[in-house]
Amino acid sequence: MKFTCQKQELAGALSIVSKALSSKPQMPILSGIYLRAENGQLELEATDFELGIIIAIDAEITQPGQMTLPGRYFQEVIRKLPGDTVSIDEDSEAKSVRIQSAAANYTLRTMNASEYPVIHRLEGDLHFTIKDNVLRSLVKKTVFACSNDESRPIFTGVYMDIDQNTVTMAATNTHRLAVKKETFDAPIGAMKLIIPAKVLNELLHILTSEIPSDVEVTCSLNQVSFAFENIYMTSRLIEGAFPNYRNVIPQNLTVKVEAATSEISAAMDRVSLISRANDYNVVKLDFHDEQLHISSSNPDIGQAEETLPVAIEGDAIQIAFNATYLVDVLKALDGESCVISLHQPLSPITITEPDDPDFIYVVTPVRTAH
Amino acid sequence: MKFTCQKQELAGALSIVSKALSSKPQMPILSGIYLRAENGQLELEATDFELGIIIAIDAEITQPGQMTLPGRYFQEVIRKLPGDTVSIDEDSEAKSVRIQSAAANYTLRTMNASEYPVIHRLEGDLHFTIKDNVLRSLVKKTVFACSNDESRPIFTGVYMDIDQNTVTMAATNTHRLAVKKETFDAPIGAMKLIIPAKVLNELLHILTSEIPSDVEVTCSLNQVSFAFENIYMTSRLIEGAFPNYRNVIPQNLTVKVEAATSEISAAMDRVSLISRANDYNVVKLDFHDEQLHISSSNPDIGQAEETLPVAIEGDAIQIAFNATYLVDVLKALDGESCVISLHQPLSPITITEPDDPDFIYVVTPVRTAH
Numbered sequence: 001m002k003f004t005c006q007k008q009e010l011a012g013a014l015s016i017v018s019k020a021l022s023s024k025p026q027m028p029i030l031s032g033i034y035l036r037a038e039n040g041q042l043e044l045e046a047t048d049f050e051l052g053i054i055i056a057i058d059a060e061i062t063q064p065g066q067m068t069l070p071g072r073y074f075q076e077v078i079r080k081l082p083g084d085t086v087s088i089d090e091d092s093e094a095k096s097v098r099i100q101s102a103a104a105n106y107t108l109r110t111m112n113a114s115e116y117p118v119i120h121r122l123e124g125d126l127h128f129t130i131k132d133n134v135l136r137s138l139v140k141k142t143v144f145a146c147s148n149d150e151s152r153p154i155f156t157g158v159y160m161d162i163d164q165n166t167v168t169m170a171a172t173n174t175h176r177l178a179v180k181k182e183t184f185d186a187p188i189g190a191m192k193l194i195i196p197a198k199v200l201n202e203l204l205h206i207l208t209s210e211i212p213s214d215v216e217v218t219c220s221l222n223q224v225s226f227a228f229e230n231i232y233m234t235s236r237l238i239e240g241a242f243p244n245y246r247n248v249i250p251q252n253l254t255v256k257v258e259a260a261t262s263e264i265s266a267a268m269d270r271v272s273l274i275s276r277a278n279d280y281n282v283v284k285l286d287f288h289d290e291q292l293h294i295s296s297s298n299p300d301i302g303q304a305e306e307t308l309p310v311a312i313e314g315d316a317i318q319i320a321f322n323a324t325y326l327v328d329v330l331k332a333l334d335g336e337s338c339v340i341s342l343h344q345p346l347s348p349i350t351i352t353e354p355d356d357p358d359f360i361y362v363v364t365p366v367r368t369a370h
Numbered sequence: 371m372k373f374t375c376q377k378q379e380l381a382g383a384l385s386i387v388s389k390a391l392s393s394k395p396q397m398p399i400l401s402g403i404y405l406r407a408e409n410g411q412l413e414l415e416a417t418d419f420e421l422g423i424i425i426a427i428d429a430e431i432t433q434p435g436q437m438t439l440p441g442r443y444f445q446e447v448i449r450k451l452p453g454d455t456v457s458i459d460e461d462s463e464a465k466s467v468r469i470q471s472a473a474a475n476y477t478l479r480t481m482n483a484s485e486y487p488v489i490h491r492l493e494g495d496l497h498f499t500i501k502d503n504v505l506r507s508l509v510k511k512t513v514f515a516c517s518n519d520e521s522r523p524i525f526t527g528v529y530m531d532i533d534q535n536t537v538t539m540a541a542t543n544t545h546r547l548a549v550k551k552e553t554f555d556a557p558i559g560a561m562k563l564i565i566p567a568k569v570l571n572e573l574l575h576i577l578t579s580e581i582p583s584d585v586e587v588t589c590s591l592n593q594v595s596f597a598f599e600n601i602y603m604t605s606r607l608i609e610g611a612f613p614n615y616r617n618v619i620p621q622n623l624t625v626k627v628e629a630a631t632s633e634i635s636a637a638m639d640r641v642s643l644i645s646r647a648n649d650y651n652v653v654k655l656d657f658h659d660e661q662l663h664i665s666s667s668n669p670d671i672g673q674a675e676e677t678l679p680v681a682i683e684g685d686a687i688q689i690a691f692n693a694t695y696l697v698d699v700l701k702a703l704d705g706e707s708c709v710i711s712l713h714q715p716l717s718p719i720t721i722t723e724p725d726d727p728d729f730i731y732v733v734t735p736v737r738t739a740h
Contacts, residue, residue, distance in 0.1 A: 070671065073643075073644075073671055073672075076643055077643060077674075080639070080640045080643060081640070082636065082640075096672060103637070103676050103677055103678060104637070104640055104674070104675075104676045105674070105675045105676065106644070106672060106673065106674045106675075107672045107673040107674075108671065108672035109670070109671060109672050266452065267473070267474070269450065270447075270450045270451070270452075270474055273443075273446055273447060273450060274443075274476070300479070301440065301443055301478065301479060302443075302466060302476060302477045302478035302479050303476065303477040304447075304474070304475070304476045304477075305474075305475045305476075306473050306474045306475065307473055308473060
């Protein structure tokens, strides 16, 4: 295997593919990055058996082939290289590869490429195409609500309900729920899957190209893949049945409050500075007379309070929440204003956006001493 | 105590003074920042008993006084505040202080100000004034050579030898030595002290104003202080006698090599990527035929090598070093080229700069298997 390519392009590809390198690989070979050079393309692969990434870049290939290199070292070496082009030349007898750019020469030992669990492109039962910004919005407005608790795996993933003309994503940690729906012009089939939050967070990081692009989504019974530009991502699915979350969306809420999202988000962030040191991270919200008064206190540190103007329809109400559950959703919103709908101090509330009728967030309040 | 000041100015002052807050304070009161408001000035103080910092900013004082606030919370609250001006109003009966800016209100519990070990400005035996850039160069070119080993305290500090028209700073970890001298127009007295490296590193961070300024240095038997602009830093000294480092500076070196500092620094950084995983982090240097060949190897990972043009006076020589001891000094140099002077593969070498005759670095090579 022998090829030459642009250093910056290779370094960029490695920074993406290495997101699938586990820090504690299940097998030694998974610490490697698999390379395949053929037909003017260099493909790089990495997987931790949950997430797999393939990325292809242009290369001038003198001798096609496959090999596996120690992932972290390969990435660091390429990142540090001087010069614009890098040439890579395998010595299969010596089980090593020579990496050369300007005056710098590295020799890295290769790993056994035949042991590498090469990623197979998914031939799924269901395919659809979605705009990158639409997919980003589906993920961004739900994934933060997942749980980190590995003892209940289904809550560590986002539920994706594909139902002909709609795709709905939902995530919950049982104390809060985020649901976002998108409508398609043509029916795309029906399927239900749970995708690991970790994979969707990596997708959000990678899916940031400034040029709008199409993402091809392919789903099977136990896998999903996302293909866009020169990148292919595949993920195992989480097994299990997602609970019927629609039941927990409260109806007939009697108080409606409209607030400026950026103002309430910044105020909540400041007030929670004091509550963060508490066990339950509690902030109190007091809605009355067209004002929202947010406060928190900690006997050892002090108190924080802030008042902002809001539009209230309904009675005055006092209610308390885990601050994280409010701060997180407010950061995920993208419209100018949000609507908080409430009923009673111990009933779940919803947060919605006038600009996005297809999003809803539900959070359960906490009981406070007074 | 009651005052109003500019939020940005207070936040900037807190980011400097908090460098003297210990993460594990010896006494609870040392987790606090002491404030004194009088004569249109707000003074902020913090100390961990080794390093003490006082910084003064303008404030509109309605009621002068002193108080102590929990350091980390005070810093975070001020940093997060909205608005341009902050007003601070102590309620001494409630043992709390109200911090207000725009719509945000915080109440922080105060600490007992009378317990605070207020920093006394040093009335030393020796004073001198030095330009900030001259002091910065003295520190930057020596402090990196200190040891981290707390079991031999004198090597965790930089030796400062004030001798009439010269100030010499020297630091060693017994394997390497860095010495830098500055000459003054008028005699400034004589004194020898050892200043903790940690304090000098903080001084380097703080001493970065873009406007050239004078630093007033005051020395006593067990303390040193640096005063510049609105900042006063004081440090305890390390007790003990610094060894006579002049003995270890090798004379009669027979090989002289001149190299471009940025080239050799970048090459060394790249080659040491492979050696870093080794116990002794060894890089080999091979000087011959107007070339420097730098290499390192690790049986598990591979090899790195790089060749650069240099000017050699004397015989060809092969020698090996702990890579860190070369990488560190090359980063501290500021001239275009450096001179490496050698004698034999197991004799100490020196690194100097043609542009700075008052700097010398000595490092002992390591023995290698072949």
